[in-house]
Amino acid sequence: MWHYDAPLRDMRYVIEDVLGLPAQWAALPAFAELDADTARQVLEEAARFATEVLAPTNAPGDLEGCSFADGEVRTPRGFKEAYRAFVEAGWPALACDPAVGGQGLPQVLNAALYEMLAAANHAWTMYPGLLHGAYECLHLHASDELKQRYLGKVVSGEWLSTMCLTEAHAGSDLGLLSTRATPADDGSYRLKGTKIFISGGEQDLTDNIVHLVLARLPDAPAGTKGISLFLAPKFLPDGSRNAARCDGIEKKMGIKGSATCVMSFDNATGWLVGEANRGLQAMFAMMNAARLHVALQGLAHAQNAHRNAVVYAHERLQSRAPVRGESKGSADPIVLHPAMRRTLLRQRVLVEGARLIAYEAAHLIDLAEHAADASGRERAQEQAALLTPVLKSFLTDNGFALASDALQVFGGHGYTHDWGIEQCVRDARIAMIYEGTNQIQAIDLVVRKLAADGGRKFAAWLEALAAAVPAQARHAAATLGQLRRLGELAADVVTASRGDAELPFRVADDLLRATALALIAQAWARADAVSSRPEHEGDAFHAAKRDSAAHCFAHLAPEFEHALAQARAGWMPFAPVALAETA
């Protein structure tokens, strides 16, 4: 039966053995007091919450879903109690600034926490999932008065928050949004417009809700340069109900316990956050962290699907396996069948490799804020900016695809509700869409970041990735070969883009995928070097890591080659797609 095991040993392996983060924390004043034992305890407590409190609400929450009546949303049974326990344990404040009530722990621990939460119950995790973004937005951009009123409650999680961006006609293209903000005499604004797809726009978990709303001031320039950010609470400071109301919730493929709301702002009172017409910049201040958290949802689904598939594949007996020497009876566990091993090993390589990259990205976000020297902060910021669209896209693609591969391991049983994997597939699908579709991520990487500066930062990043592979590592040459060929492709894209402005858009998805696969290879080269140390000889855990690394370089290398070739095919323009009659 469906089960969530928090992969604590693998998390420690990444954090301690491969990335060596405890030593790095010691060198950063912000985290100098954090030791490996404390970090372990945080992870163990988080695992306890995820497995014991949250995971039991996952399947019932999917069946029950949210209900809506008279502007009110009821979340599934148990969600409110789980949220209360979450707040009481102080989890929302984990990675917030101690100066405003936070615990000041590294982003990587917050990343591990959210990986576990999303794996245990993705729908529930949508509610606190926006807290950290709202925290950063307010912390960096809000007036002292707004901070005084709202920041503490957001840090503690006493009040939840939303991000009101999308409108019916403005999704990927926020420049089209039309919600209006009119100045009032008291320095506040009146917001008027309708927002859709607002996660947690209404809920019964907290007494108040802090809406962050993108809207246009009168006479604002058209497009993205005329968008401002406002804070509009469900209940105003005087206790009265603000004119921000939920008009309905969506019926969705998955994450059914998460209320996806249509929100109407009917001259709702709000206050400007940051500068006028610079709302997108204020909101995107926290974009790297927000995207990383969506990437972690993909990782969470892939990991949990893989783990459950491994357990099932050991229990389910069907047919004799052709594996020499291991077949035992008239029917073997399907884990012995090559078709199943192929699926499970590919999952393992992609899941564990992805965790290494994602946790390193979380550390880069910390370095971008806390590194001692300005150049170190800038380099970390640059690398995080390149890495996050890759992670968001690749890990959420895998969250869905690897969950579907796991469903296949369960066969017909996987298609029924009873085994949990079909919910995992449905829930995982959304992460490819929100927080910028995966196609938008690829454009961000290739058009906005790679091509924009002639490939300089991307090339510097590849050099840093190559430098991080120990020269004596077994898979060093293969890794450097991939990084080199990726660099050649990127340089060719930059050059060709000068004569063909559409080209980077055509190759974006494949170049992103090639980048991701090279990152996976680089991660496994480093992990293999660690697990090949003499002290790990004979240890089954490390032997499995070496097997995974070998599998990556033998069986995933063709996928990297394919991504390169597919990108090169993008030199050839696409034909038009007409709305032809088929009848």
Add this chain to the structure above:
Amino acid sequence: MWHYDAPLRDMRYVIEDVLGLPAQWAALPAFAELDADTARQVLEEAARFATEVLAPTNAPGDLEGCSFADGEVRTPRGFKEAYRAFVEAGWPALACDPAVGGQGLPQVLNAALYEMLAAANHAWTMYPGLLHGAYECLHLHASDELKQRYLGKVVSGEWLSTMCLTEAHAGSDLGLLSTRATPADDGSYRLKGTKIFISGGEQDLTDNIVHLVLARLPDAPAGTKGISLFLAPKFLPDGSRNAARCDGIEKKMGIKGSATCVMSFDNATGWLVGEANRGLQAMFAMMNAARLHVALQGLAHAQNAHRNAVVYAHERLQSRAPVRGESKGSADPIVLHPAMRRTLLRQRVLVEGARLIAYEAAHLIDLAEHAADASGRERAQEQAALLTPVLKSFLTDNGFALASDALQVFGGHGYTHDWGIEQCVRDARIAMIYEGTNQIQAIDLVVRKLAADGGRKFAAWLEALAAAVPAQARHAAATLGQLRRLGELAADVVTASRGDAELPFRVADDLLRATALALIAQAWARADAVSSRPEHEGDAFHAAKRDSAAHCFAHLAPEFEHALAQARAGWMPFAPVALAETA
């Protein structure tokens, strides 16, 4: 909004222009009286039924689902009326033998009919979907008495039928099944056992249900050589209720309007069909046709998802497109964005190429029965046997994957119920599992068929495929190159298998995929040759076909190369997957 347009023009293009089937029918005595006009009328009537009667029941049927109480199943509203109209119009008998009440039309028309039915409502199509298999099973193997009693009702569709194969512990491995059949004095048998995943095991569409049940006779040999086939009706000839009862229905990811039943046979009365202990052979007599029909479900979902995505991509305006000369306003239809074109063109190439191959497979099944000379029948049978696992696997993989790609075109809207595409994704997922999982199909192709005869039939098939490409065709050289390299891989697999019995299992999925992609290329090479004829110059329909062919050879060729390389990576064994502790 979600809509089903039957792709009649594309169907005629395949049947008439590319495959030239009307001329081939004229040469076969069984179809000599069929002309192109009659075939067109059949397709048009089928399209009318699918779009006007069936499609409106699809979304409501998903929301309502089937309900179960006291052994009875209620299908969603409208299903019964649609089925009555289906029977009254004579559709069940379309491709049955006129000698037993059938209309004797070619399998390709039945294939087109079922493509349209599955696209309009996959769940509903599950009920009549097994009729043709039951017809073939009874027609070929049943005693005259059983035929007398049941065949006519099955041909007309007055009674529906089931295939009771799977048991809880016996899915892919039917050799493990344990349902018992004990001889009674009157020549009948008493069946005892529990079957699961029985589509239409109970329903309210027909007065009686004809269950075909696999079971073991006393003293039957173990494994697959001790399985016999029985017919056990819901109501016995004397009108009494047989002891074959539905104990419950599954809650599933999709096809919710199809009742997936647990069936208990508690000394139910049944009669032997065919020879004792040769039940699998009797049931697999109709395997090529049954697998082809599942493949058509994949095609149907991919086609319908593609069509709806194309329509949406023309309506939805977001951001200026970087396509030179076509961008018009502050926001363009997303069909002009390269990321969307890439998705839509790949779908188009895979959907239309797949239809060509699938309809040709249907024609091969006809040739295997009706070709004038025995060698022609044998050759057609051999080719159909190789082709059907490829189609079943590749088309159903694509049914799910391309539907998911279409969902991405719809963005956040696609994740909600309102747009229909999320149902399409959920419904499509099952076809990768049933009628033999796609991994079992690959083993069937590579282990049972390719390796079993040292590659002789496979090589002969590739030669026939090469010979069917006109020498002067624009894409002839590229196609022949793919077929040659596929042949080299297959030969290498055969050779290597002699020293490594596990190898064909390791490479099976990738070799199947390479085969499928080579077939797609071969299909487009032929279609391009037709659409490049001088009389089609300036015709937009044929220009789009030439564009699709060019897209296939420019943008899908890397996928073929990848499948080859991935198969070659399978020379390297897989590591074991232990049930390691993660905590």
